[in-house]
Amino acid sequence: MRYDIGIVGTGPAGISAAITAKIRNKNIILFGNKDLSEKMVKAHSIKNYTGLPNVTGNELANDMKKHLESLDIEITDKKVNAVYSMGKYFALQVGKEMIECSSLILATGVIQSKTLKNEDEFVGKGVSYCATCDAHFCKGKDVG
Template identity: 40%
Template sequence: MSDMNIVDYFEIAIVGCGPAGLSAAINGAIRKKKVGIFGTDFCSPKLHHAPHIDNYLGFHHITGEDLRQRFLHHVEAMELVINQSKVTGVFPDEKGFILQSRDKFFSAKTVILASGVSTIKPIEKELEYLGRGVSYCATCDGPLYKGKKVAVLAYNREGLDEANFLSELATEVILVSLVKEKDAQGIHLNKNIKVVSGKPLGIVGELWATGVALDNGEIQADGIFIIRESVLPDQLVPGLNITKQGITIDRSGATNIPGIFAAGDCTGAPYQLSKATGEGQVAALSAVKFIDELKSNTKLTNSSESLAVSLQL
């Protein structure tokens, strides 16, 4: 992956801008690490909708929106910026990890997953055909379907944009839009996009995906692109250990992959604000320790190599 265009480098990259992610961000920044936050255009809608909060220490009967604004102001005061690029994949690299967001790539020494509790329910056989005709990223895999017929299952506004992008490559794009009318305002679809109605039920195919089963019929396609607000954690990070409760972590917030940590609702119950911010802090401190130990080991190795060379001379 060394030949790709890296947009920016971070010592700690945080996926998610809810309470856990923002807590991790400020604690990483306080320890003088370069922190990158990846989130949506509206951080923590769950907190925004809370009428009032009584169990967050020091803030009795505060509204969820007031507390959300305090969190964001804290981050802004520390000159941290929330990157509104949706991360679609996290992959190991010789320098740590590569985070992919459409056609952009970011490099990070460590990663903290703070994506919140997932409400995603994959449609039938979606995961079975992932990488075999099913994709979550049009920019990544779209060129594979140049001159072919593709289907786009759009669960958000981004899905409509991705359909337009694919229409410039494919001969035909069949769009199944589950986007609310108010959220689709301002987007004009290209002429070779065919919009069909229906609720996606599952992927059909044999060795390779060949179409999508809807509640009112079936559509055929050479490739199927599923565009949602977020990606399931184990699909975001290949090899990540998860259970029905959430991402598996130890008391330091470490996952089964060295250098990747997790915090907040994505690690399981209880789904509480204090737990999320506390785990965010723990994950950040663990990431800092991981980075510092890597630097110490590198210095030790370099010193040993220099001594070996001098002895040979």
């Protein structure tokens, strides 16, 4: 079977893509993990998500899960190991399996390299990678 669209990533980007594709009656497969996005869940206060002026990452993730469920969108909780362009379609290597899709959306996010001691421990508690998201939390404070 060949899917219309393969979507890799269950962060806000992948979920938006899956919802939009599904309501347009596309046959989709969504890869990611059941907890959606480690990054999103770590956000203790999100103030720039349209329509939700103050929401935690956890609340947003739970609402996104409900939205997926309401549209019967399932998450295939597997890692996509490689992507091959086959001309008219894409072949995704998932473990030993090959999955085919006519179009592919990569919404895998980015991973920052951790260069500081104890950096991981303080993500969301002072360490931030997004000035437009988090600068307002540090108003009037010394930052580096």
